Amino acid sequence: MTMDSYGEVKYRRITVDLDVLDESELANSLKVLKKYGFNKEITIKISPSGKGFHIIAWNNKGVPFDKLLKIREEAGDDPIRIKFDSMPGREINVLFHKKIKRIITLPDLKKELGL
Numbered sequence: 001m002t003m004d005s006y007g008e009v010k011y012r013r014i015t016v017d018l019d020v021l022d023e024s025e026l027a028n029s030l031k032v033l034k035k036y037g038f039n040k041e042i043t044i045k046i047s048p049s050g051k052g053f054h055i056i057a058w059n060n061k062g063v064p065f066d067k068l069l070k071i072r073e074e075a076g077d078d079p080i081r082i083k084f085d086s087m088p089g090r091e092i093n094v095l096f097h098k099k100i101k102r103i104i105t106l107p108d109l110k111k112e113l114g115l
Contacts (some may be wrong), residue, residue, distance in 0.1 A: 008064055010064060011059075012058055013057075013093060014059070014072065015054070016029050016033070016057075016075045016077045017054055017081055018047075018054075018077070019047075019051065021050075021052060021053070025076055026055075028075075029053075029075040029076050032074045033075055036067075036071050038057040038059045039057065041056075041057065041058045042057045042058075043055070043056040069082055069085060069086055
C-alpha cells in the first residue's frame with residue numbers, strides 16, 4: 001500500500017483466486033493484470049484444492065481500493081472473495097495456502113459476525 005498526494009491509499013499488490021484449472025482463463029487473468037500495470041513479480045501457484053490457480057502480482061504505482069476490486073473481478077477472481085473484501089474492516093487480498101474446514105451452526109456464525 002502507498003498513498004497518493006491526496007492521501008488516498010493505493011494498493012500495489014493484487015491477488016486473484018481462479019477456481020478453474022483452465023489455462024485460457026489463467027492467460028486471460030494475466031492479460032487483465034498486465035493491462036492495469038500489475039506486471040511485476042507475478043507468482044502463479046495451483047490452489048490448495050488443486051482445482052484452480054492463485055495469482056499474486058505487483059504494480060509500481062498502485063490503484064485505489066475500488067479499482068483494485070474491479071480489476072480482480074475482470075481478471076476472474078472468486079466473486080465471494082471480492083464481496084468479502086468489499087466489506088469494511090477486513091483484511092483484503094488474502095489467499096490461503098492451506099484450508100481447514102470447519103462446520104459452524106448458523107446461530108454461532110451470526111454470533112461471530114455480531115448479528
